[in-house]
Amino acid sequence: MKKFINxxxxxVDEMLEGMVAAHPEYIRKLEGFNVLARKxxxxxxxxxxxSGGGSGHEPxxxxxxxxxxxxxxxxGNVFTSPTPDPILEAxxxxxxxxxxxxIVKNYTxxxxxxxxxRDIAEMEGINVDYVIVNDDVAVENSTYTAGRRGIxxxxxxxxxxxxxAETGAGIKEIKATALKVISNVRSMGMALSxxxxxxxxxxxxxxxxxxxxxxxxxxxxPGTHREKIRTADELAAQLMDKILEDMSLHAxxxxxxxxxxxxxxxxxxxxxxxxxxxxxxxxxxxxxxxTFVGEFMTSLxxxxxxxxxxxxxxxxxxxxxxxxxxxxxxxx
Amino acid sequence: MKKFINxxxxxVDEMLEGMVAAHPEYIRKLEGFNVLARKxxxxxxxxxxxSGGGSGHEPxxxxxxxxxxxxxxxxGNVFTSPTPDPILEAxxxxxxxxxxxxIVKNYTxxxxxxxxxRDIAEMEGINVDYVIVNDDVAVENSTYTAGRRGIxxxxxxxxxxxxxAETGAGIKEIKATALKVISNVRSMGMALSxxxxxxxxxxxxxxxxxxxxxxxxxxxxPGTHREKIRTADELAAQLMDKILEDMSLHAxxxxxxxxxxxxxxxxxxxxxxxxxxxxxxxxxxxxxxxTFVGEFMTSLxxxxxxxxxxxxxxxxxxxxxxxxxxxxxxxx
Numbered sequence: 106m107k108k109f110i111n112x113x114x115x116x117v118d119e120m121l122e123g124m125v126a127a128h129p130e131y132i133r134k135l136e137g138f139n140v141l142a143r144k145x146x147x148x149x150x151x152x153x154x155x156s157g158g159g160s161g162h163e164p165x166x167x168x169x170x171x172x173x174x175x176x177x178x179x180x181g182n183v184f185t186s187p188t189p190d191p192i193l194e195a196x197x198x199x200x201x202x203x204x205x206x207x208i209v210k211n212y213t214x215x216x217x218x219x220x221x222x223r224d225i226a227e228m229e230g231i232n233v234d235y236v237i238v239n240d241d242v243a244v245e246n247s248t249y250t251a252g253r254r255g256i257x258x259x260x261x262x263x264x265x266x267x268x269x270a271e272t273g274a275g276i277k278e279i280k281a282t283a284l285k286v287i288s289n290v291r292s293m294g295m296a297l298s299x300x301x302x303x304x305x306x307x308x309x310x311x312x313x314x315x316x317x318x319x320x321x322x323x324x325x326x327p328g329t330h331r332e333k334i335r336t337a338d339e340l341a342a343q344l345m346d347k348i349l350e351d352m353s354l355h356a357x358x359x360x361x362x363x364x365x366x367x368x369x370x371x372x373x374x375x376x377x378x379x380x381x382x383x384x385x386x387x388x389x390x391x392x393x394x395x396t397f398v399g400e401f402m403t404s405l406x407x408x409x410x411x412x413x414x415x416x417x418x419x420x421x422x423x424x425x426x427x428x429x430x431x432x433x434x435x436x437x
Numbered sequence: 438m439k440k441f442i443n444x445x446x447x448x449v450d451e452m453l454e455g456m457v458a459a460h461p462e463y464i465r466k467l468e469g470f471n472v473l474a475r476k477x478x479x480x481x482x483x484x485x486x487x488s489g490g491g492s493g494h495e496p497x498x499x500x501x502x503x504x505x506x507x508x509x510x511x512x513g514n515v516f517t518s519p520t521p522d523p524i525l526e527a528x529x530x531x532x533x534x535x536x537x538x539x540i541v542k543n544y545t546x547x548x549x550x551x552x553x554x555r556d557i558a559e560m561e562g563i564n565v566d567y568v569i570v571n572d573d574v575a576v577e578n579s580t581y582t583a584g585r586r587g588i589x590x591x592x593x594x595x596x597x598x599x600x601x602a603e604t605g606a607g608i609k610e611i612k613a614t615a616l617k618v619i620s621n622v623r624s625m626g627m628a629l630s631x632x633x634x635x636x637x638x639x640x641x642x643x644x645x646x647x648x649x650x651x652x653x654x655x656x657x658x659p660g661t662h663r664e665k666i667r668t669a670d671e672l673a674a675q676l677m678d679k680i681l682e683d684m685s686l687h688a689x690x691x692x693x694x695x696x697x698x699x700x701x702x703x704x705x706x707x708x709x710x711x712x713x714x715x716x717x718x719x720x721x722x723x724x725x726x727x728t729f730v731g732e733f734m735t736s737l738x739x740x741x742x743x744x745x746x747x748x749x750x751x752x753x754x755x756x757x758x759x760x761x762x763x764x765x766x767x768x769x
Contacts, residue, residue: 107629107646107740109669109706116705119669123708126715127696127728163704297439314439337441337451364459369701371738372495373448374441376455383458396459399765400732406703406740408439428769433731435767437760 106306108406113303117160117182124167128432131171135198138191139180141167146176147201152270152279153177155195156208156263158215159184161302162323165260165402168433174267175208175431183302183405184324186214192222196233204232204276208262208283210255211239234276236283238262240292240413242351243320243328254322257365257402258290258413261425264434268427282424286415291348294411295328295340296321298369300404319343323367323404337374341381344412349389354416356390361415361425366400369408375399382412394422401434438638440738445635449492449514456499460764463503467530470523471512473499478508479533484602484611485509487527488540488595490547491516493634494655497592497734500765506599507540507763515634515737516656518546524554528565536564536608540594540615542587543571566608568615570594572624572745574683575652575660586654589697589734590622590745593757596766600759614756618747623680626743627660627672628653630701632736651675655699655736669706673713676744681721686748688722693747693757698732701740707731714744726754733766 110116117139124141125134132141140157147153156166157179166178176199181187196205205226209219216237223233240258247254266283274282296318299308309325312318317340320328335343354360364379366372375398386393394417402411417425429436442448449471456473457466464473472489479485488498489511498510508531513519528537537558541551548569555565572590579586598615606614628650631640641657644650649672652660667675686692696711698704707730718725726749734743749757761768 107649107666109629109672109702109710109742111668111670111709116709119712120705120708123710123712123715123730126725127694127708127711127730161703161705163708168704297441317439334439336443338443340441362459368703369738369740370441371493371700371735372500372732373452373493373737376452376459376495377443377448378441378455379459380451380455383455393458398455398459400704403703405705406701408701408738410441430769435769437762437767437769 106301108303110303116303117180121180131432132167135194138194140177140191140195141170141180142177142195142198143170146199149201150203151201152203152276153199153201153205154208154267154270155179155199155205157187158210159186161405162402164433169263169431171431173271173427173429174263174434183304186212186218189218189221189225192219193225196222196226196231200231206266206276206279207233207235208259208266209235209237210259211237211252212249212254213251214249232276234280236280236287238287240290242291242347243293247322248326249324256292256294256323257363257411258292260401261290261361261415262286264429265421265424267429268424271427286421289416290413291351292411292413293320293344293347294367294409295319295344296367296407296409298408299325300407323402325404337377338381341378342385345382345385348412348414352414352416354391357392359392359394359417360386361394361417362396363401363413364398365402365411365413367407367409368400368403369406370410375410378410395425438633440635442635448635449512453512463764464499467526470526472509472523472527473502473512474509474527474530475502478531481533482535483533484535484608485531485533485537486540486599486602487511487531487537489519490542491518493737494734496765501595501763503763505603505759505761506595506766518544518550521550521553521557524551525557528554528558528563532563538598538608538611539565539567540591540598541567541569542591543569543584544581545583546581564608566612568612568619570619572622574623574679575625579654580658581656588624588626588655589695589743590624592733593622593693593747594618596761597753597756599761600756603759618753621748622745623684624743624745625652625676625679626741627651627676628699628739628741630740631657632739655734657736669709670713673710674717677714677717680744680746684746684748686723691724691726691749692718693726693749694728695733695745696730697734697743697745699739699741700732700735701738702742707742710742727757
């Protein structure tokens with residue numbers, strides 16, 4: 106296992122120390138919990154947004170804590186849901202009196218633990234609601250999921266619901282906007298190589314040198330099938346076929362595009378994928394409003410990528426363009 | 438070779454098409470040349486900044502074209518200097534009448550070709566000057582270099598000279614500021630795995646499963662030595678020892694830190710490295726003004742990282758904090 110780590114059991118703690126050291130102007134760590142909170146939280150009168158899940162997907166979710174996105178990120182062990190305790194602490198730490206919206210990726214453990222934390226917080230008198238992101242069109246059920254998985258499209262939910270919260274909107278309105286994003290976004294990924302969970306010390310699956318996994322999840326969960334690696338154009342088309350099949354997009358519609366690297370894939374290759382994704386959208390007379398290319402929701406050191414397409418309307422465009430200032434996502 | 442590409446000979450062209458498709462609000466490509474220019478260039482009366490070099494280091498340098506950084510990036514083939522022709526075209530395209538400053542990493546081919554382009558541009562009546570970045574303390578001479586190599590510290594030169602140019606400063610002043618950054622910045626890197634140049638189709642060096650290369654360059658050039666992989670803390674200390682040995686830093690001095698991923702290394706590991714780098718600086722009573730953790734100057738799909746330390750003064754702090762709005766580097 107070739108990694109820049111010290112103790113495999115302490116990678117999340119040490120990563121969080123390194124994150125807080127790097128970005129004290131944005132984030133602080135809650136004493137005794139693996140929670141990163143916005144430095145100036147709670148913001149009185151603003152609905153607070155809390156997300157999180159297993160670690161190993163950085164910059165998700167700690168990198169998105171800051172103005173115009175999240176108020177807190179709860180960081181579980183690698184690929185492991187955080188327990189209700191730290192989620193509850195996050196809710197209490199960032200609640201500014203206007204309520205807290207939880208943004209949860211659809212994994213059984215996350216859904217269960219975020220719901221449990223919500224129930225306890227509500228009993229303590231905090232108004233908490235939640236949305237579940239399930240943007241991955243690859244498979245209907247998976248290793249850790251009943252229903253579709255939540256992957257990189259979640260970052261659009263953070264950005265747009267975060268911008269809505271900054272406008273002073275109430276929790277119901279923000280939830281409605283978040284649900285619109287969820288219903289409008291579709292993603293799908295593919296992997297060229299596995300990743301190694303530090304505490305396990307060995308790859309979580311194996312692929313032949315000529316092989317790739319189509320539709321795999323961000324924890325290395327199986328996708329739809331394996332096949333011989335093909336050209337970037339063919340692979341982009343394969344992902345887009347499945348995504349577009351699942352969306353109701355018509356000529357003249359506007360979308361945002363996210364080409365997400367899972368970690369080891371160079372930007373060069375992501376841009377080559379983006380080139381073909383743009384061509385396909387143009388052939389379908391879909392207008393591309395904004396494109397994001399980079400690493401937004403990773404999977405340790407896995408080589409691979411995902412494509413997310415978000416259908417926009419005037420409200421979503423305005424919120425997508427609103428200023429965001431976080432360690433890993435900035436819109437000026 | 439597992440890569441998302443189509444034709445190994447066309448990776449740079451297709452990447453640039455994908456970049457322009459992704460970021461039309463920032464960049465345009467010069468017709469017939471692999472040059473990305475700022476969309477609104479030339480900016481009349483502003484000194485223009487041009488950088489570039491071989492491709493495969495993305496987001497360097499095309500990702501840094503935009504407000505507060507570069508006016509153009511010249512993109513050679515993978516790990517190959519661009520010829521004087523596209524450099525000359527870049528100079529002509531972005532010259533706003535106040536002159537053009539070239540920011541060149543210290544590789545023999547780059548220095549020769551940028552100098553040649555400068556000579557021709559000067560004969561055509563354009564005021565062109567240049568600076569050479571040589572921040573890598575690992576080795577004194579290397580495969581492609583007489584003297585020290587230029588690596589991730591170059592991004593600090595782009596940021597700070599770019600901010601200076603936005604103030605309306607003249608070319609001599611901007612050059613002086615760029616030279617101050619160059620004289621104040623030191624970097625060093627290490628690699629866990631090689632990378633594969635697409636046209637070659639095989640790794641450019643080999644490392645055993647337990648082995649790493651200390652001080653290697655961003656093209657896989659040899660560093661100081663190979664050794665068994667150690668803990669992140671030990672490795673961070675090894676890089677910092679060599680960097681600090683070469684800098685004149687005293688208790689109370691302020692620095693900016695850049696922890697740069699070479700591509701395949703997850704953010705998690707970069708933050709674990711950052712944690713120790715901060716500890717070492719604090720032990721030396723050095724104040725950390727700002728920290729950047731991410732992928733700034735990569736090497737295709739190589740696993741590894743570099744650390745850069747920039748000694749600051751009041752001018753450099755002000756310029757580092759100035760707004761920058763480019764595809765890959767934003768300061769709000």
